[in-house]
Amino acid sequence: MTTLIVGASVAGIRTAQALRMVGHRDAITLIGEELHQPYDKPPLSKECLAEPGEPVPLLSNDDLVALDVELRLGVRATSLDAERRVVRTSTGESFDYDRLVIATGVTPRSLPGAQHLAGVHTVRTYDDAAAVRASLAAGRRVVVVGGGFIGAEVASAARAQGLPVDLVEPQDVPMTHLFGVEVATEISRLHELNGTVVHAGVGVAGLEGDGGVTGVRLTDGRRLDADLVVVGIGAAPATDWLLGSGLPVDDGVLCDEQLRVIGFPDVYAAGDVARWPMPFGERPVRVEHWTNANEHAALVAATITGGAPPRPQPPYVWSDQYGRRIQIVGTPRAGRAARLVGSVTEAAFVAIFADDDGRTVGALVLDDARTLMRCRKAVAARTPVCELQLGVPAAVRA
Amino acid sequence: MQERRFACASDELEPGTSMTVPGDPPVAVFRNEAGDFFATADTCTHEDWSLGTDSDLDDEEVTCPLHMARFDIRTGKPLCFPATVALATFEVEVAADGRVYVVV
Numbered sequence: 001m002t003t004l005i006v007g008a009s010v011a012g013i014r015t016a017q018a019l020r021m022v023g024h025r026d027a028i029t030l031i032g033e034e035l036h037q038p039y040d041k042p043p044l045s046k047e048c049l050a051e052p053g054e055p056v057p058l059l060s061n062d063d064l065v066a067l068d069v070e071l072r073l074g075v076r077a078t079s080l081d082a083e084r085r086v087v088r089t090s091t092g093e094s095f096d097y098d099r100l101v102i103a104t105g106v107t108p109r110s111l112p113g114a115q116h117l118a119g120v121h122t123v124r125t126y127d128d129a130a131a132v133r134a135s136l137a138a139g140r141r142v143v144v145v146g147g148g149f150i151g152a153e154v155a156s157a158a159r160a161q162g163l164p165v166d167l168v169e170p171q172d173v174p175m176t177h178l179f180g181v182e183v184a185t186e187i188s189r190l191h192e193l194n195g196t197v198v199h200a201g202v203g204v205a206g207l208e209g210d211g212g213v214t215g216v217r218l219t220d221g222r223r224l225d226a227d228l229v230v231v232g233i234g235a236a237p238a239t240d241w242l243l244g245s246g247l248p249v250d251d252g253v254l255c256d257e258q259l260r261v262i263g264f265p266d267v268y269a270a271g272d273v274a275r276w277p278m279p280f281g282e283r284p285v286r287v288e289h290w291t292n293a294n295e296h297a298a299l300v301a302a303t304i305t306g307g308a309p310p311r312p313q314p315p316y317v318w319s320d321q322y323g324r325r326i327q328i329v330g331t332p333r334a335g336r337a338a339r340l341v342g343s344v345t346e347a348a349f350v351a352i353f354a355d356d357d358g359r360t361v362g363a364l365v366l367d368d369a370r371t372l373m374r375c376r377k378a379v380a381a382r383t384p385v386c387e388l389q390l391g392v393p394a395a396v397r398a
Numbered sequence: 399m400q401e402r403r404f405a406c407a408s409d410e411l412e413p414g415t416s417m418t419v420p421g422d423p424p425v426a427v428f429r430n431e432a433g434d435f436f437a438t439a440d441t442c443t444h445e446d447w448s449l450g451t452d453s454d455l456d457d458e459e460v461t462c463p464l465h466m467a468r469f470d471i472r473t474g475k476p477l478c479f480p481a482t483v484a485l486a487t488f489e490v491e492v493a494a495d496g497r498v499y500v501v502v
């Protein structure tokens with residue numbers, strides 16, 4: 001019996017680890033498009049932009065050897081024949097499987113014309129991050145397109161190096177779709193306080209340049225100088241290779257609660273690519289969070305081996321910006337900001353989100369891990385916000 | 399060489415909470431709801447976080463607030479990703495006078 005895992009990053013590697021941890025002895029083959037040894041993604045828009053170095057490995061060489069998997073790097077899956085149980089690849093090979101785990105993650109969206117211009121980047125791979133870091137080190141004039149987590153982290157890295165940064169965001173306030181305007185406004189003050197110029201409520205009309213990018217044209221007619229443009233406008237599931245396979249693909253691979261692909265009992269999906277009815281949600285969603293990829297890996301391993309599924313955990317994501325740590329637990333957008341404590345100019349800031357019945361559905365916490373953990377319990381228990389004991393946020397802890 | 403390091407007076411640590419005892423290595427001392435004491439290495443085995451100072455204790459399970467790794471405080475065993483390496487565990491001695499020591 002062979003278990004084939006496609007995608008050798010967070011979800012793929014953790015699935016292999018989890019399978020071995022629960023005693024799965026079958027052959028495991030892992031194929032991944034990238035050439036680097038499997039590495040972690042969150043540092044790409046954080047540490048990796050600050051100084052030259054190496055990708056942060058997902059596991060040590062010794063652990064990789066102990067995992068006893070056939071790891072094929074630089075191999076891209078190009079098609080799936082689910083009936084014959086074969087994956088074909090860019091190298092012209094065919095990989096047979098008894099069980100298939102799809103862990104191909106997402107591919108970042110870019111801007112029209114970006115591929116013809118030097119100096120326009122997305123950040124998804126180590127090579128992307130290395131290219132952005134090199135441009136930052138060369139002292140570029142930076143435009144960041146998109147005020148989401150990755151955009152904000154890139155802006156923060158560029159400001160840390162003293163570079164001028166313009167950030168373009170189509171919503172009136174970045175992050176409004178996730179946190180509502182009040183909390184989003186507070187959080188985006190971090191940009192102003194740190195010298196990033198935010199151009200909100202405006203889109204990108206086009207990129208300028210001949211060979212290398214020289215500027216960004218905005219939909220309101222303005223133009224921003226740039227010799228480095230970093231685009232962080234979201235990502236689409238990497239499912240192009242599944243076209244024609246018959247698998248249910250609709251903004252991700254559709255799975256059941258145990259991450260079995262619907263209608264295909266020997267196929268599973270994990271991580272950013274998987275759309276599933278998560279325990280703390282209502283309808284099937286795709287979650288692009290690192291802990292979700294870790295949790296999926298453990299769940300897929302349990303499903304494959306028939307073990308007890310791990311206890312579901314509330315959704316969690318973090319982002320490091322301007323030396324501050326933002327942590328989000330639960331699903332803020334499922335509710336409304338019900339209680340705010342502190343502010344971004346104080347040691348900590350906390351926003352608690354409640355549903356229509358006043359129960360805690362999520363929280364955003366800046367620099368207060370203890371309060372975050374209290375909120376996490378409240379999310380799991382759906383505690384009424386009025387019963388939540390919140391002190392004055394503690395001082396920033398190292 | 400074993401070291402017997404003073405942690406706290408037993409009534410200083412509320413059930414369901416934890417503390418860090420500085421030293422080399424720093425040690426996390428946990429007290430469960432039943433009032434029993436447990437000690438592990440203070441630093442999360444995933445990255446770098448002090449579990450004694452800032453973490454969430456639920457029965458015998460501690461959760462690291464950085465990336466939500468969980469450990470069993472009795473055995474140090476990792477219970478979920480991203481932790482795959484166990485925390486070292488240490489013996490706790492509660493003296494007759496109520497003073498709590500860790501044996502490192």
Ligand SMILES: Cc1cc2nc3c(=O)[nH]c(=O)nc-3n(C[C@H](O)[C@H](O)[C@H](O)COP(=O)(O)OP(=O)(O)OC[C@H]3O[C@@H](n4cnc5c(N)ncnc54)[C@H](O)[C@@H]3O)c2cc1C
Nearest residue numbers: 007009010011033041042076077104105271272288289290
């Ligand atoms: C820059 C950046 C910063 C982030 N920061 C945070 C953060 O601070 N906190 C947080 O919670 N989350 C963060 N995330 C999100 C988190 O990293 C992802 O949720 C996680 O990496 C998902 O893992 P995955 O394995 O599902 O997908 P990916 O990490 O995208 O891995 C998929 C892998 O599959 C490979 N692949 C794709 N198609 C094929 C194919 N056809 N054949 C073979 N291989 C293929 C890809 O090359 C890739 O290596 C960040 C992501 C990025 C990009």
Ligand code: FES
Nearest residue numbers: 442444445462465
């Ligand atoms: S440092 Fe503890 S979970 Fe990452």
